[in-house]
Amino acid sequence: MNHQISHELFTRALQLMPGGVNSPVRAFKSVGGEPFFAKRAEGAYLIDVDGNRYVDYIGSWGPMIAGHAHPKVLEAVARVMVDGLSFGVPNALEVTMAETITRLMPSCEMVRMVNSGTEATLSAIRLARGATGRNRIVKFEGCYHGHGDSFLVKAGSGMLTLGVPDSPGVPKSLADLTLTLPFNDSDAATEMFDACGSEIAALIIEPIVGNANCILPRDGYLQHLRDLCTKHGTVLIFDEVMTGFRVALGGAQARYGITPDLSTFGKIIGGGMPVGAYGGRADLMRQIAPSGPIYQAGTLSGNPVAMAAGLATLELIQAPGFHDALEATTHRLCEGLEAAAREAGVAVTTNRSCAMFGLFFTDKKVETYADAVSCDREAFNRFFHGMLRRGVYLAPSAFEAGFLSSAHGETEIAHTLEAAREAFRDVAAG
Numbered sequence: 218m219n220h221q222i223s224h225e226l227f228t229r230a231l232q233l234m235p236g237g238v239n240s241p242v243r244a245f246k247s248v249g250g251e252p253f254f255a256k257r258a259e260g261a262y263l264i265d266v267d268g269n270r271y272v273d274y275i276g277s278w279g280p281m282i283a284g285h286a287h288p289k290v291l292e293a294v295a296r297v298m299v300d301g302l303s304f305g306v307p308n309a310l311e312v313t314m315a316e317t318i319t320r321l322m323p324s325c326e327m328v329r330m331v332n333s334g335t336e337a338t339l340s341a342i343r344l345a346r347g348a349t350g351r352n353r354i355v356k357f358e359g360c361y362h363g364h365g366d367s368f369l370v371k372a373g374s375g376m377l378t379l380g381v382p383d384s385p386g387v388p389k390s391l392a393d394l395t396l397t398l399p400f401n402d403s404d405a406a407t408e409m410f411d412a413c414g415s416e417i418a419a420l421i422i423e424p425i426v427g428n429a430n431c432i433l434p435r436d437g438y439l440q441h442l443r444d445l446c447t448k449h450g451t452v453l454i455f456d457e458v459m460t461g462f463r464v465a466l467g468g469a470q471a472r473y474g475i476t477p478d479l480s481t482f483g484k485i486i487g488g489g490m491p492v493g494a495y496g497g498r499a500d501l502m503r504q505i506a507p508s509g510p511i512y513q514a515g516t517l518s519g520n521p522v523a524m525a526a527g528l529a530t531l532e533l534i535q536a537p538g539f540h541d542a543l544e545a546t547t548h549r550l551c552e553g554l555e556a557a558a559r560e561a562g563v564a565v566t567t568n569r570s571c572a573m574f575g576l577f578f579t580d581k582k583v584e585t586y587a588d589a590v591s592c593d594r595e596a597f598n599r600f601f602h603g604m605l606r607r608g609v610y611l612a613p614s615a616f617e618a619g620f621l622s623s624a625h626g627e628t629e630i631a632h633t634l635e636a637a638r639e640a641f642r643d644v645a646a647g
C-alpha cells in the first residue's frame with residue numbers, strides 16, 4: 218500500500234496539532250506507525266487520500282451503524298440544511314428526536330440534547346450531584362465517560378491506550394471525589410456502598426464496557442448495582458454512548474432488563490454529526506434549567522442538521538430484524554476470527570454483543586479489566602498492522618471495542634477472515 222499523501226499530511230499535522238490529531242485515539246501511538254487520512258467513506262469502507270480501501274470496524278467510533286454515507290442519512294441532511302444550519306431557537310426536529318428517544322428508551326421520560334457524549338456524561342453527573350446534594354461519584358476501572366474532569370480517574374479508551382489513566386490538570390480535590398470499583402465485582406461494590414453509600418451522588422457505568430476493549434457484565438451484576446443504588450439513594454447512570462441503540466434497539470438497559478435513573482447517549486443518535494443526549498426520570502430531569510436550578514446549556518444543542526442525521530439513522534435501525542441481522546454478522550465474524558487464530562496456533566478469545574465486539578490475545582475468558590489489560594498487547598499490535606496491510610481497519614488500540622454496521626455483508630466478512638488467517642500467521646511467526 219502506498220501512503221505517500223497521508224504521510225505528507227501527517228508530517229504537516231504534527232507541527233500544528235498535538236500528536237497530529239484532534240483526538241488521541243486516532244493516532245497510532247500504541248500500535249506504532251502513522252494514521253492514514255480519510256478522503257471519503259461508503260458503506261463498510263473507508264477510502265484514504267492515497268486511494269487505499271479498508272473494511273472499517275470502527276465506524277467513526279460508533280455512529281455509522283447503518284454504514285458510511287447512507288443515502289437516507291445524506292438525503293435527510295441535504296433536505297434540512299438548505300433551510301439554515303442553526304437557529305438558536307427551538308426547531309421541530311428536536312421534538313421529534315425527544316419523542317423518538319423517549320419511545321425507544323422508556324427509562325428516559327425526558328431528555329436534553331447536547332453536542333457530545335462527554336457533555337452528556339458531565340451534565341448527568343452535575344444533575345445527580347445537584348439532585349442528591351452529595352458530591353462523591355463512583356465509576357469503574359477502564360470505563361471511559363468522555364474527558365470531563367471527574368471521569369479522568371482510572372479511565373479507559375485513549376487514556377488506557379496511552380497508559381495515563383489519570384490526567385494532570387484535574388484538581389486533586391475533584392479527583393478525590395471519584396471513587397473507582399473493579400467492573401464485575403459485586404462484593405467490592407457492596408463493600409463500598411456499605412462504607413459510604415449515603416455520600417455517593419451517582420454511580421456511572423458502561424453497562425457493557427467498550428473502552429477497555431469489550432467486556433460483558435456477569436449475570437446479575439447490573440441488577441446488583443441497581444439494587445445498591447436504590448437502597449442508598451444513589452442515582453444510577455447508564456452511559457450508553459456506545460451501547461445505546463446498538464446492542465439492542467433499547468440499548469443495554471433493554472438487553473439486561475435494568476431501569477437506570479439517568480442515561481447518556483451519543484454516537485448513533487447523531488448519525489455522524491456531533492450529538493449527545495442525557496435523559497431519565499422526569500423528577501430528575503425537571504431539575505435542569507430552565508425548569509429547575511441545575512444549569513446546563515449549549516449554543517448548538519438540538520442543531521437541526523444534526524437532528525436530521527440522527528433521526529434518519531434511528532429510522533433505519535428500527536427496520537424489523539435490523540439488530541438480529543447485525544448480531545448474526547458479528548457472530549460469523551467472531552467465530553471466524555477465533556477459528557483463524559486456532560489454525561495459526563494463536564491464543565485468541567472474543568466477546569460480543571450484537572454489533573459490538575472485542576478481540577483479545579489470550580486463551581482465557583475476559584470478564585474483568587484486569588483480564589483485559591493482561592492480554593498480549595504486542596500480539597495485538599502485530600495483528601493490527603497485518604490486517605491494515607490487507608485492507609482491514611481495526612481500532613489502533615488493544616483497548617477499544619470494534620463495531621459492525623448493516624453494510625458489513627458476506628463479502629466484507631470473507632475478506633476480513635482471509636486477511637485474519639494471514640495476519641494470525643504473521644503473529645505466530647513473531
Ligand code: HOZ
Nearest residue numbers: 240242278374375428617
Ligand atoms: N469514545 C471513543 C473511543 N472509545 C472515541 C472518541 C474519541 O476519544 O475520539
